[in-house]
Amino acid sequence: MSMxxxxxxxxxxxxxxxxxxALLDYLHHQxxxxxxxxxxxxxxxxxxxxDSEQLPWGLRDYxxxxxxxxxxxxxxxxxxxxxxxxxxxxxxxxxxESLWRVARDSHGKLTFKNVTHEMKPIAxxxxxxxxxxxxxxxxxxxxxxxxxxKHYQARRENVFVIAxxxxxxxxxxxxxxxxxxxxxxxxxxxALTEIDDGFVVTVGSAAGEALxxxxxxxxxxxxxxxxxxxxxNNAATMQSKAMPFDNTRVVRDLLMNNLDHPQWDDVxxxxxxxxxxxxxxxxCFCSSETETPALDRIESEHSREWDSxxxxxxxxxxxxxxxxxxxSRYKQWLTHKLATWWDQFDTSGxxxxxxxxxxxxxxxxxxxxxxxxxxxxxxxxxxx
Amino acid sequence: xxxxxPKIAVYKFTSCDGCQLAFLNLGNDLLKLTDAxxxxxxAELGMVNPNAKVDIAFIExxxxxxxxxxxxxxxxxxxxxxxxxxxxxxxxGIQALRNFADTAEWVAAIYPKPETISYLATSTPISTxxxxxxxxxxxxxxxxxxxxxxKTLLLKVKxxxxxxxxxxxxxxxxxxxxxxxxxxxxxxxxxxxxCGALCPSVGRDCYGCYGPSENPNxxxxxxxxxxxxxxxxxxxxxxxxxxxxxxxxxxxxxxK
Ligand code: SF4
Ligand code: SF4
Ligand code: SF4
Ligand code: SF4
Ligand code: SF4
Numbered sequence: 337m338s339m340x341x342x343x344x345x346x347x348x349x350x351x352x353x354x355x356x357x358a359l360l361d362y363l364h365h366q367x368x369x370x371x372x373x374x375x376x377x378x379x380x381x382x383x384x385x386x387d388s389e390q391l392p393w394g395l396r397d398y399x400x401x402x403x404x405x406x407x408x409x410x411x412x413x414x415x416x417x418x419x420x421x422x423x424x425x426x427x428x429x430x431x432x433e434s435l436w437r438v439a440r441d442s443h444g445k446l447t448f449k450n451v452t453h454e455m456k457p458i459a460x461x462x463x464x465x466x467x468x469x470x471x472x473x474x475x476x477x478x479x480x481x482x483x484x485x486k487h488y489q490a491r492r493e494n495v496f497v498i499a500x501x502x503x504x505x506x507x508x509x510x511x512x513x514x515x516x517x518x519x520x521x522x523x524x525x526x527a528l529t530e531i532d533d534g535f536v537v538t539v540g541s542a543a544g545e546a547l548x549x550x551x552x553x554x555x556x557x558x559x560x561x562x563x564x565x566x567x568x569n570n571a572a573t574m575q576s577k578a579m580p581f582d583n584t585r586v587v588r589d590l591l592m593n594n595l596d597h598p599q600w601d602d603v604x605x606x607x608x609x610x611x612x613x614x615x616x617x618x619x620c621f622c623s624s625e626t627e628t629p630a631l632d633r634i635e636s637e638h639s640r641e642w643d644s645x646x647x648x649x650x651x652x653x654x655x656x657x658x659x660x661x662x663x664s665r666y667k668q669w670l671t672h673k674l675a676t677w678w679d680q681f682d683t684s685g686x687x688x689x690x691x692x693x694x695x696x697x698x699x700x701x702x703x704x705x706x707x708x709x710x711x712x713x714x715x716x717x718x719x720x
Numbered sequence: 721x722x723x724x725x726p727k728i729a730v731y732k733f734t735s736c737d738g739c740q741l742a743f744l745n746l747g748n749d750l751l752k753l754t755d756a757x758x759x760x761x762x763a764e765l766g767m768v769n770p771n772a773k774v775d776i777a778f779i780e781x782x783x784x785x786x787x788x789x790x791x792x793x794x795x796x797x798x799x800x801x802x803x804x805x806x807x808x809x810x811x812x813g814i815q816a817l818r819n820f821a822d823t824a825e826w827v828a829a830i831y832p833k834p835e836t837i838s839y840l841a842t843s844t845p846i847s848t849x850x851x852x853x854x855x856x857x858x859x860x861x862x863x864x865x866x867x868x869x870x871k872t873l874l875l876k877v878k879x880x881x882x883x884x885x886x887x888x889x890x891x892x893x894x895x896x897x898x899x900x901x902x903x904x905x906x907x908x909x910x911x912x913x914x915c916g917a918l919c920p921s922v923g924r925d926c927y928g929c930y931g932p933s934e935n936p937n938x939x940x941x942x943x944x945x946x947x948x949x950x951x952x953x954x955x956x957x958x959x960x961x962x963x964x965x966x967x968x969x970x971x972x973x974x975x976k
Binding site for chain 2: 376377378379381402403404405421422426431432605606607608609610611612615616626628629630631632633641642643644646647648649660661662665694695697698
């Protein structure tokens with residue numbers, strides 16, 4: 337759906353808050369299961385959405401390195417918060433999933449069977465720009481020929497994306513410096529920007545246009561369009577964090593030229609090697625695979641689950657753990673994400689969502705680590 | 721033709737029986753298991769045959785009495801593969817808190833006739849006394865892990881048990897982190913996975929019952945607990961708990 341990008345509708349529409357349910361009903365009738373933001377365990381997470389009442393009305397998130405709090409701001413808005421612990425990742429790249437089964441007959445011959453997952457297509461309601469950008473990067477990992485991941489593909493091809501442009505950034509957002517937000521540029525069916533009483537809507541695909549027509553949205557007024565622009569500008573200007581060198585290949589060269597920098601020891605003393613950062617990161621795609629035999633010794637199931645470069649299994653080769661300390665693991669995370677990702681996918685692996693900063697139990701800040709490694713370089717240029 | 725099934729046994733040492741219960745709670749799978757193996761000793765299940773030779777011996781409980789010490793050597797000699805189940809067998813258990821105290825004094829304070837109690841001054845893990853082939857942690861152990869271990873051994877493959885942090889499982893389960901949202905000192909980042917992140921999934925902190933993860937940074941986590949407002953004593957108690965004798969937790973807990 338949102339994978340086909342050649343589409344041109346430059347119109348602005350208005351979706352009043354009271355019509356959110358009409359939109360959800362339409363999608364349900366089309367056979368989608370809607371997934372949207374709601375409160376769970378003191379945070380905003382994405383789960384099955386049936387009614388606009390479930391949305392996190394009047395709530396704002398306060399984020400610091402290693403900290404996340406929700407507070408009421410008494411504004412009748414559904415999206416006056418920035419983001420929560422999850423991105424789209426768990427919807428398309430499942431945390432755990434069965435891949436295939438194998439059975440042995442009485443002659444010892446093995447027969448392999450694919451596991452296919454029967455599922456409804458998913459409509460994602462309220463996806464942030466950074467997370468859409470993250471999805472487009474994961475597409476490169478999972479959908480590049482000849483190594484297409486059928487499981488990801490089956491979900492991805494049918495997904496309907498309702499993006500939402502931000503009007504507020506948390507302390508840990510830095511999508512301006514990574515050029516991935518706060519306004520979504522590609523990869524969506526429709527995009528919303530919340531203003532008073534509703535959303536200004538733009539269209540990104542034919543399926544999105546069909547939805548607009550079906551629920552008969554009126555055009556947005558000039559004032560509404562100006563209000564939309566003010567919201568997006570507000571989110572952009574309030575960002576205080578930034579990835580050094582605008583997240584370009586300069587960061588790649590910086591890291592690859594400083595593999596012996598003392599900062600790696602410094603961060604290794606703080607890092608718990610817990611893997612929370614890679615788990616919440618919308619672009620990380622590593623998994624481990626396990627074989628679970630049945631008791632009958634005839635059948636076995638092969639499944640995968642999210643893994644991380646912070647585990648010993650990630651670098652276990654030929655009876656040896658290659659990266660057996662935290663220093664080499666943190667270095668792997670940072671140099672893959674921000675450096676060798678360029679060689680692999682022609683992009684940085686960071687979309688500036690700030691999740692790895694917020695959800696790190698000890699508040700390690702990826703932008704600060706890069707800045708520390710960049711320090712001598714910056715000092716040099718200053719003294720020239 | 722009679723098929724000779726591998727023999728398994730479950731032995732109890734100093735423990736609460738919780739791990740045997742976790743085994744029993746496998747329910748239907750336990751019944752199915754008997755198609756593939758003969759359970760020849762499992763007192764809680766009613767089978768008693770303590771001196772038989774076995775293929776897989778499961779050990780619950782720590783070594784805390786002279787009698788324990790005698791039995792474990794005998795069992796090891798008769799078992800091909802020995803697996804410890806639970807915190808007691810694997811790390812000495814909660815009862816190893818006595819290792820920090822004067823055991824005789826405690827016994828005198830509790831029992832009217834202390835001279836009738838036979839005990840060792842310390843509670844120690846099975847591995848202190850005999851060779852252990854596989855350790856399954858937890859208080860109690862996860863029944864599924866036991867089952868997987870048996871199924872894998874039946875195929876003559878050594879079971880691979882992940883020793884990653886609980887956090888990874890916590891995130892895979894879609895839990896929201898209690899450290900980050902509620903400022904609760906959670907042991908998940910230094911604790912080994914295996915329970916399915918049970919505690920954070922009900923909104924509370926992990927207290928480390930699966931023992932240390934493979935690469936635990938207890939110094940950094942202790943510092944973080946301190947910044948969250950925990951006293952030194954609270955932090956020590958976090959580490960010196962169910963797995964107080966696990967070297968990484970012992971070291972962190974003894975830090976002044
Ligand atoms: S590296 Fe961190 S900030 Fe960048 S995309 Fe991943 S989680 Fe977000
Ligand atoms: S940063 Fe680590 S977990 Fe993420 S994709 Fe790279 S190697 Fe995998
Ligand atoms: S950077 Fe933070 S979240 Fe990532 S492994 Fe280290 S301590 Fe865990
Ligand atoms: S709640 Fe505990 S186990 Fe879960 S991610 Fe947070 S620190 Fe780790
Ligand atoms: S979350 Fe921690 S304390 Fe709770 S069962 Fe798991 S390992 Fe044990």
